[in-house]
Amino acid sequence: MHPRDSTPRVAPPPPLVPVLLDPLAGACVVAAEDGVILDVRTTAGRTGTLRLRPATDNSLRITLRLDGVPTAPRISVVTAPADTGCLVERSPDTLTLRLGALALDVRLSPLTLELRGCHLRQATDVSDPGDRTIVLPLGVTELADGQLIYHDSWFTEPDEHFYGLGERFTGPDLRGQRVDCWVEDAQGSTGTRSYKAVPFLLSSRGYAVLVDTTTAASFDLAHSNTGAWSVTVPDEELDYYLITGTPTECLRTYRDLTGPALLPPRWAFGPWISGGFCRDSADEVRERARRIRELGFPCEVLHIDTYWQRPGCWSDMEWDTEAFPDPRGLLADLAQQGFHVSLWMNPYLSVDSPHFAEIDRNGWFLRVPSQGTWIGQVWNGAHPDSAVLDLTHPGAADWLRGRVRQVLATGVSVLKTDFGEAVPVAAVAHNGMTGDRLHNLYPLLFNDLVAEVTQEVAGHGLTWGRSTWTGGQRHGAKWTGDPNASWQDLASTVRAGLSLSLSGHPFWSHDIGGFHGTPDPELFVRWAQFGLLSPLSRFHGMTSRLPWDFGEEVYAAVLHAARLRTGLLPYVHRSAADAVRTGEPLARPMALDHPDRPDAHAADLQYLLGPDLLVAPLYAPGGRRQVWFPPGEWLPYAGSGGPIDGPAWRRVRIPLTAAPLWLRAGAHVL
Structure with a gap:
């Protein structure tokens, strides 16, 4: 039997039910050379270790691990460079760690950390008039099921602003918000859900925080208490990096800790044009290409969306040979006309696929304990129920690599890696990871696999992805999902892209004109002008986004913007290369x-x-x-x-x- 999830989308973890708040109460020094190791105890008598280590010349790694916490399979997404030495100064009650311009004071009783320069101090004992703790101090909270979650809090200034945490449609400045870092199908572009989450918090006060986890880290940014911000992590340890410097210096350190962004190929910075989420065929693609060249509209990439595959089999990575009888011939003709071709894909397999039974038999899908393969509705009813390929299984990964390699070998230049947000919390993977840890990691595994094969076959590692996590900048391009064709969604798309810029991901795009619905002429022109001045540019939607379909006045305005884009490409290329080199965003x-x-x-x-x-x-x-x-x-x-x-x-x-x-x-x- 296969368990079926009838919900329209994959839900986040259930709300946490706290039972006992257990902050750290005291500490004693175990070692103090090139960092500090402290034995710590909580108010409830739990014991553990707090480690403070230099990571880079402007960042310290802070790791709290309590004894007796079960170890589960987990993957680190942060790689600190070789240890940077630091100076440790000791007195009876305090320690000071110094490296470069960073100085961290450690008071042992009560245990408190303070970062000099930006005057950042841990919030250790904040209570209301009834003596109830209202800010989570460094320590743990025991939940109703016995699980421990870690947390830490720091005081904030009244004029402090917070940025980062991935793609946020609510706006780049997150002060006053509570943000859960959980990758979701956002179902639009005006809510609090996000396709792209990055637990990297950037402050206007000259510091940043990067949490090394794939669990649903949650940030309370002066939301529950205007005088402090908190982070909560449901992992087996709290492991984060405290970074100092200007915002640009903090972004450079994010790059140092998680890897540089991929510089897309030069052709990727030109306009991309899609036939949209519509029935398609080789004849229609040829006609689009002919019309583009006839009109002289700038276009580097033609995108073919879902319907290059057979309906109901949208993850098989096989051409619909009725609609596309000669894919190699089609792609060769398009290449002669100067087009690169992008194809859509996703990592789920529908129950109607002829490959489903074999993959299920081999155990290559994510499973639910004692119930077998997880099957659910990930398309909101627009497609058959599907299962999720278990990309931690070597067999499943090799199967998908083979499908990707086969498609790229026909002459495809790049793949649009859609979805990736559907790993259920209850799932268990081949490598032992549970859904609460694999969910946010899965988009990285998916894009890593496709990028690896794309590098092998096409000579570059670019993917055009929808969802991501820490380190996803290595895949080169992200687009902001499925906005409605409305002015409100245009504005929230601007803000989401800028939020991603402040999260260490320099290259982003969006569906020009919005995805759902049909934009009116003025909206289409203004969205096209925005899109053609974005880091990357693509026309795509549920209905036509071909500029000449909106009338002569609209076409003239959009053509002007597209030619402007083409004229600016040398400048854009230089600026993009600088963004990769420095870790700063293009936008x-x-x-x-x-x-x-x-x-x-x-x-x-x-x-x-x-x-x-x-x-x-x-x-x-x-x-x-x-x-x-x-x-x-x-x-x-x-x-x-x-x-x-x-x-x-x-x-x-x-x-x-x-x-x-x-x-x-x-x-x-x-």
Whole structure:
């Protein structure tokens, strides 16, 4: 029998039910050379070890592990460089760890940590007038089922801003929010769910925190208490990195700890055009290609979505030979016309697939204890029930590698790695990992596998992915999921992309025009102008996003923006290479370079593309918006209007035919 999940999407872990709060009560030094090892005890008498170690020249690794906590299969997603030496100064009641510009004071009783420079201090004893603890101190909480969850808290300043934690449609500045790092099918772009979660928190005060876990880490960012922020981790240990420096320095350290971003091939920065989530065929693809070249519309990549495969078998990685009788011939013809081809894929297999029985028999699907293969509805009723390939199983991984290799060998350039968020909490994998640990890790395993084969066959490791976790920047490209064709979703997509920029992932895109529904002409133009000034650019949706299908006026405006993109490509290529080298994003939020300016934190619907282009997408009809101009002199790219000296807010008017773009005076971008 196969257990079936009738819910429309895979749910997050159930709410935690705390029974006993058990903070650390005291500590004694065991060793203090190139770091500190402390024996610790909790108020309830539990014992354990707290380790403070240098990681890089501006970061310390903090690890709390209590004795007797069961060990379960887990995978670290952070790799610290070779230990950096640090100086430890001791006195009877305190220790100080020094490395580079970082200095951490450790008070032993009561145990308290304080980071100098940004004056960051642990919140160890915060109570309400009734003497109830209202901020979770360093320690653990026992849950109703006996599980221990770890937590830590630090005081926050009233004017402090928080960024990062992945793709956040609610806005880059997370102060006042509670964020659960749990990868989900967001079902749109205006809610709190996210396809991309990264437990990397960036503060405007000159520090950052990176938690090494794949569990559902939760951050309370001055939400429950305006004077402190907390992190809760349901793992077997609390293992995180405390980083100091400017926001750009903290992002560089994120790169050092998790690996550099992949620089996409040069062709990937040109426009991508999709036939959309519609029935497709070789004849229709050829006609799109012919029309694109006939009109002279810039396009580097043609994307073919789900219908290159047979309906009901959308994970088999086999061409629908009725609709596409000669895939190799089609791809060869497209290559002669200068097109690269992208194909859609996902890591689930439907019960209707002819391969399902064999894979099930081999044990290559995720399973539920005592019930067999997990089968559920991951398509909200639009596709048959499916199972999830267990990519920790060598047999399942080899099977998928073979399918990917076979498709790429036909001449495909890149694969769109859709989904990946459906691992249920109750699942158990071949390597022993349970769903609560595998769920967030799975998108990395999925994209790693596809990237590996793509590198082997196509000579690059780019994937166009929807979901990710810490380290996913190594796959090169992410898009922000399935927004509605609305102004609200355009605005939330801008904010989500900038949130991802502040989470160590420099290359992102989105569905120009929105995915669900059909945009009106003005919305389509403004979304296209935004998309063609994003790190990567793709037209895609449930209905046509071919610019010439929206009328002559719209087509002229979008063609202008596409040609502008093409003219800027040398600048974009240089800026992208710099982003990989430095760990900084290609689309730079205002707060990244100006953390001390209140206006920069408010200007969360605009960004710099590279160092010298200011992009302010239109997010409402009418052609007007407020723009914050950073320090310096800014010139409208088309030469209309005079220069604007920043810092300053200006209400600007942008004609439908003009891109929302300004150039830093004296910069050379063309």
